[in-house]
Each structure stands twice: as structure tokens, then as C-alpha cells.
Amino acid sequence: MPDIYYDRLLPLWEALSPDMQDGLLLLFSILPCLMVGFIVTRGLKPFTLVKAMLWQFRWTNLVFVGLIAVSVALGVGLIAQERGLRRGTAKAAEKFDLIIASPGSEISNVMATVYLQASDMPLLDGKLYDEIANHDQVAFAAPIAFGDSFAGHPVIGTTPEFMAHLSGDLGEGKAFASHFEAVIGSNVDLDVGDRFTPAHGVGDSADAGAHDGDVFKVVGRMRKTGSPWDKAILVPVEAVWLVHGLGTGHRQARSGQVGPPFDPELFPGTPAILVHADQLWANYALKSEFSRPNSMAYFPGAVLSQLHGLLGDVRQVMSVMAVITQVLVTAGVLTGLVILTRLFSRRLALLRAVGAPRRFLFAIVWSFAATLIGSGALLGILLGFATTSVISGIVSERTDILVEASLSWPEFHLVALFVSFTILLAMFPAFLALRRPVVADLRT
């Protein structure tokens, strides 16, 4: 057997596409209850009476279905939401290959640089920037300077290369080419041609008058990125330095220049530098090289991976709780079914009195339970998806991280296992129904 498994079955399984494997797993998960259903109802037609019983206790049955649906929705929603959040945050960070910043918390840095949750960070100097920007393996190095805002939108100083890297072709207008031009994210409530003056700082503590007289003109709008950068306003980093009275980072002769090269002596500093290398392996070399006492190089993806690990742990704990909830609800529903079959007892006794085989009675009670469980599970999938869609919309609205609700194989596997398990358990009330005394039930 092990030889057959390793020599034949395993290679055969691995040759299948992932979707085929998932489809087969789903089939295997649901197979026990399909087999029981086939065996129990073979040659019989219990469904007319099942329908009658479902209708007779329709409100009670609806409560059962609702309970099952909520418990299934919890499990389904939890998995789908966690995956949506994981994919959304990963997608938002995919353009950020390697970030170099002053030593500190990588998580705080990722939150500030990738997700634009502003925080005070020490600045990197021009010498380090120059070394990074001129490194053989670096395609481009973009300063990311944050700290100002307009109408709640973070104003980020950077370079045209980074803007192109982030958005590709612009959705509208052109890239900034002079200091007081700006390109807005897709969700910024400004139009091309509008003018604005940024506030110093972000949130409630922003000083709206700090940069009076420094007026920017919107010249372009980026395509949607599905990241918090959709709500950002990108301006030349030189402009950020200028409005803070720090110069342009260029010598006088080139003071109108936008973008690198910068003069290391005049470079005012930046809280973070995005580094993009043409070769994947080079990122690792650069990370190693620029992890120094005065600088920290990290992959946002790796930090996210740690966060996702934590998220996954939380999801696992919550999944266990969801499964426990499902088991408790199922136990409650099955207990309810046992009680409900007592209400059916006269009808079941009648059927036995008129000669219906025991298997027919078993089929009725089991099919009745299976219908409730199956309907609850299907409704739970829909409810879970709907809830996930709503929550995803709220998260996307609040964070600008595009969290997409979708159902995938793991949810269907979970539901299939739940349905199989509970439908097998539903044989218990069916067996109990057969043990009831016929004559006593006829006389009740």
C-alpha cells in the first residue's frame, strides 16, 4: 500500500491542477453524506412528506436554518475576511520592494511608508541617499517624505520615477515637472487644474496656515492602485523641502530640477527611501549592505508576512471558536430535531401502522434534518459572503486598502465537512424516531 501511494497515487494527485485537487477534496468531504443519502432514500420517495413536515413547523424550521446559517457564516466570513485582508495589504505593499529608513520599528515604518499612517521618524542624510542611489544594483531610489496634508489627504514628497513605478501610466493629466505641481491619487477630491495649499502635519493637529503662500497645482491623477496611496497627493520632494525652508536638495544652478540626482551636501533628509533593483537577488544584497547601525533596510513584504502570521494565528483561534460555535449550534439543532420528531410522532406512528418500512421513516426524519442543515449551510455561505462584502467595503473605505470579498475553496471545504459531519449526526434523531412505541403514539 505505501508503495502504491508513493509510486502511483501521490504523483497522480500532484499532476492534477490545484482547482481539480480542491474540487476532489470538496467531493470527498461531501461524499459520506451523499452516500448516506443515496442508501437511505434509495427506492423511496419521502420528499412529499418531508415537504409537508417542513411546512408544518415552518417557523421553528426557519429558526433552525437561521442558527445554522449564522454559525456557518461566522466560519466562512472569518476565513474570507482574513484572506481578503491579507491579499489587500499584500497588494498595497507589492510596489515597495525594499525600504531603507533610520533604525527603529519595522512595523511602524511600514505603517508610515506603505500605508501612510503618519508617524515621526528620524531622517536619513544625503550621504546615505547618494550611496544608495548610485549603487550599481539600484535601478532607482526614491525619497518618501511625509508629514504634510491637505483636507485629510497625506501630501507625500517623492520623485517622478516612484510615481511612475506606483501607478504606471497616469489616469489623467501629466506627471509633475516643476516644484509646485502635484499628482493626486484616484480617490482624492480634487480635479486636475485645482490649486491647494498643504497644512503642516496631519489629522486634528495639522497647522493649516503653516505653508500659506505655497500653492500647488494639480496636474495629473494616478490610476487606482488599491492602496492608501489612492488618497495621497504626490508632489516633488524638493517642494516638501522648500515649504519647510530646507532648500531643494540641488545646487543653485539646478534649483528648478525635479528628481535626482540630489546634492549630498544639500540633501535635507528623508524619513524613508524606496529602493528598486532590477534583479530580485540584488534586493537581498542591498538589504544586507544597508542594514547598518545608522540605517535599517527591510522588505515590507517580510514585515507583512510576520503580521499575516499573527493575523493567521488570530484567525486560527477564531476559526476554532467558530467551529466550536458550529458544533454547539449543531448540537442544539439536533436536540431540537429530537424534540421535533416527538411532535411528528403521531404521523410517524401512522406511517408505521399503515405498513411503511422503517427505512422510509428513517429517510423522512433524516431527509428533514438534512434539508434544514443543507439549507442553513447554503444560506450561511451567502450570509458569510454578504457580511464579508460589507466589512470589506468598510475596511476599504476607511483604510483605502482594497480588500476584496471572495469565496474560495477553503470556505467550501469547511462547509462541506460541517455539512457531512452534521448530516451524519442527523442519523441519531432518525434512529430515535424508529424506537418510539407505535400504538402509544397513535393514541396520544
Added chain:
Amino acid sequence: MSDFALVVRDLSIVGDSERLLLSLDVLTVSPGETIGIRGPSGAGKSTLLFALAGLVKVKSGSVHWGDCNFASLNEEARSRFRRHHIGMIFQDFLLFEELDALSNAAIATGYIRSISQNDLRKNAADVLEKLKVRDIANRTIASFSGGERQRVAIARALAHDPAIILADEPTASLDRVAADALIDDLVALVRAENKTLIAVSHDGHLHEKMDRVIEIVDGQMVREVSNA
């Protein structure tokens, strides 16, 4: 129609604490015969009826129908016997309120495989016709009067063409007019189809229509009256 007589011999049925519920030396019911069973409440009338249906455990004795002593059969075999040879009618109808009359009458389509589904439904419709309720066959039971319900219950008992009809107080839930009409139609129908009818009842009008009436007191058959 069957040529077999129903023969009960030395039948003894006990209840809890071995209390004697019924003791019957001999009872023979010829094919096509109609029998009424009367007696005071708790005398053992229904116990006899359920014993004839194989629904109660027999301590001793036999219930023969042809060569078959179904008192000695196991539960599944007794169930099969009822399924093919017995039709049962109850005092309070025991219908599925959510189904229409025809579906109730043809309820055996769910589990009988020896007769085709179509034949069974056709039989049920025919019996409903004979019992004068064919025109309401597609209405749900919830809107029916007591008399109409019992007619549907009779159609259910006859739809699979059994040889023996066992009725437990078939008129007890009906008013006099409805009961008399039902008795007339039921007796006419079983006679026309030459079926054996055994009816437990307190209803003297029903007993007047039977070929024979037996009286049971304290679990013993004490009297037998022939109306022939």
C-alpha cells in the same frame, strides 16, 4: 379480493406488569365479511384491532391469514404484511394537513414498490371518486370537514387494494348525519370490492350495517350477534 379467511386462535395479549389485556379463544373472519366489535371503553377492542394489524406484541396464540401466521413474524415482516394486505382507518383521521386529498390518499406511493406509482395514484383517485370527494381531491386537507377527512382516510386505506380493512372508531369524530353517510358509503364500498372489514366502534348505526358484531368485555369475547 383474497380467498383467505382471517383466523385468530388462543390469542393472549398482556400489558405492563403482565396484566391481561385480551384473551381470545377463536375468531374466524371470512373473506369479504364485515365485522363490528363493540364493548365498553378499555375492554380490549382496540387491542384486538392492533393485534390483527400486528402492531402489539402477542404473548401467545396465532393470527393466521392463509398459511401465514403473522403474529409470529418479526416487525419488518409484519410491516410488509400491513403494507400489502391491510388498510387502516383511525378515529381522528391522521392525515397530513399540508397535503392535498389525493396526495394523502396516495401516501403509499412513497414506499410501496409492488404497485406502480401511477396505478396507486389512479386507485386513490378512483376511491375518492367512489367516496364522492373526487372534486376536492386537489385541495389541502386543512379546509375539509370531518366527514370529508374521514373519506380521504378511507381512500388512503383502500388505495393499495388491501384485502382487510381495520377501522378504529371511524365515526367517533363525526356528527350523526356525516357518520351515517360515511357508514353507508364505507360498507357499500367494501362490499362492492369484496374486502374484509373489521371495525371497532361504539356506534350502533355502524354495527347494524355489519354482517356480524362481537362484543368484548374485560378482554374476553362475550357475545356474537349475526345481522345476516
